[in-house]
Amino acid sequence: MNKNLKEQVLRSSGVNVLKCMRCGKCSGTCPSYDEMEYHPHQFVYMVERGDIETLMNSKSIYKCLTCFACVDRCPRNVEPAKVVEAVRLAAVRQQGNNHMNPNQIPEMLDDDLPQQAIVTAFRKYIK
Amino acid sequence: METFTYYPGCTLRTKAKDLDTYARSSAEALGISLEEPADWQCCGGAYTTAKDEIATKLSAVRTLNSAKTSNRPLITVCSACHNVIKQTNYDILHDEEMASKINNYLQLDEPYNGETTVYHYLEMLRDVVGFDNLAQKVVNSFKGKKIAAYYGCLLLRPSKALAMDDPENPTIMEDFIKAIGGTPVIYAQRNECCGGYITLEDKDQAAKRSSAVMRSAADQGADMIITACPLCLYNLKKNSGSELPVYYFTELLAEALGVKEESNE
Ligand code: SF4
Ligand code: SF4
Secondary structure, eight states: OOHHHHHHHHHHHOOOGGGOOOOOHHHHHOTTGGGOSSOHHHHHHHHHHTOHHHHHTSGGGGTOOOOOHHHHHOTTOOOHHHHHHHHHHHHHTSTTOOSOOGGGHHHHOOTTOOHHHHHHHHHHHOO | OEEEEEEOOTGGGTTTHHHHHHHHHHHHHTTEEEEOOTTOOOOOSSOOOOTTOOGGGHHHHHHHHHHHHTTOOEEEOSHHHHHHHHHHHHHHHHOHHHHHHHHHHHOOSSOOOSOOOEEEHHHIIIIIIOHHHHHHTOSSOOTTOEEEEOOTTTTTSSHHHHOSSOSSSOOHHHHHHHHTTOEEEOOGGGGSOOOGGGGGTOHHHHHHHHHHHHHHHHHTTOSEEEESOHHHHHIIIIISOOOSOEEEHHHHHHHHHTOHHHHTO
16 A cells, blocks of 8 residues: 555545445446446545555546536535545656547547537546 | 626637527626626636646636626636636635635735635526516517426536535526426436536447436427536537437527527627
């Protein structure tokens, strides 16, 4: 376990993972549940255990839609999406670890795709 | 005539011109003047909840501060801009450390500490114009039309910061629909995600989410869906495989107020 990484994620997210009572409601409501290898409640307890690198290396960090459903529906106000965000940032902030290359954008465009989708992806995938 | 600072955002200048032009012409018809700040920047599309992210929050702060210096409330219309700006304002009000880092960087004439009131256009209709007053100005009623309001995620959540409506049982869009004469359709997926930006790298996931929303509305007998978000409109139209028409709520508003034709001149 990498203690510094755990502390960084806790600080960056501002989440108190110890508040989680493992009810699974966050994962039950998550629209990306099927696409995720690790689910929102697992992010919370894996961060508690300090198992951050496993999460950083999982595609799950790019599957969160930032819908804030888990934030609003958690009965303990843990705000799991903030943990997902902090882990994802820890990953894309590593040198050479951007999840998207701007050169890929032109081939993703179609006539109707709103700019909003691209700027959001930049915020989520690139540092 | 009441004047507000109006933030269109990048997409309303490009792929979502309809959302913008109908918002402007309708405001005028309602006696509201919308003034766009000269130097606004894109909000970034998504709010970064991380406490150690400062640079990504600055453009929203600049917009908030520009409304503050003109001493007016700020009106947004795109759900994503609204979400980013509202969450930024909330965190500046509640996280001193973040506020001080932001102000230390910006060096504004006077520090920005969350003074601006932010209204989504729908909140302006509800809280400033009033839905009863709006109803009296309707010349083309949507009587007989079953209209499904699609909130998605960004208008309602996180509800602590957005504070627009009850996040699980919202009524603001349904009240808008009633004001323009239509019949609101309530359906299970109205506040669930359309897939958002995942459409860029996982079309299947976007299709799964957006088709679930469309199916849910169609099952309840909707004739059409309305939204305030360009990315929701895109996903529901392009990724869902459904033929159910999707419109910006401002288009229906302009039509109801009889200003739809002139909006496009
Ligand atoms: S909903 Fe909240 S308390 Fe329940 S498992 Fe998720 S984070 Fe923990
Ligand atoms: S914010 Fe992310 S993790 Fe939370 S419910 Fe939405 S998609 Fe799932």
